[in-house]
Amino acid sequence: MEDIFARMAAGKIIQKEDRGYDEFGKVVAETIQRCVEMNANTTGIDDVRKTLSEIIGSPIDELTTVFPPFYTNFGWFIKLGKNVFINQACSMLDIGGIVIEDDVQIGPRVNITSENHPLDPVNRIALVLKPVTIKRNTWIGAGATILPGVTVGENSVVAAGAVVSRDVLPTLWLRAFQRRWSKKFKCLAMRDCSMDCSPVLACASEFSIHAAVFSITQ
Known part of the structure; x- marks a missing residue:
């Protein structure tokens, strides 16, 4: 039988x-404690890099x-x-796996989660x-949330406050939900969107995607 990890x-x-769930729980408790200590006691970026390397198990x-x-x-x-930059107060829930490639910039208070729960209450x-x-x-703006299973494409921008539940194609700008008309951008979500919202700067689905995707090359 495969181990839980x-x-x-x-x-x-x-x-x-x-x-093995108990063993997994011990790792979670230890990691959270080490983050608390790192955030309270580190005196410089090199210290953070060293401690975080130990937490993730590979050199940064x-x-x-x-x-x-x-x-x-x-x-x-x-x-x-x-050459990754991660600003203050970011959270990464990585039990499902999080990969941040080279030259990515992540703004403050960004949340990235690879973990979800079944809708079935049982x-x-x-x-x-x-x-x-x-x-x-990629540039992820302040306060954005990236949900499980998402790939954000190369050279893309995710605007501050966006909630991203679908893949973002390369070289796109994902703008936070707001109802304002703009002729400059063309919505790229209309091909699979059931909402009648073509004249507004927004798109949504039955799972409440609170963001709209627009080509920055238009």
């Missing part, structure tokens, strides 16, 4: 009754900068590229895991 890496549903590039406080609940499945305590990938040279 191998099952997590494979993206399988995790139940509290699973063999010397050109990558993480401003504390920084929060993660697991750490083992975070992969940070070269089984809602289970963990549903889907990896998140932020491709090279």
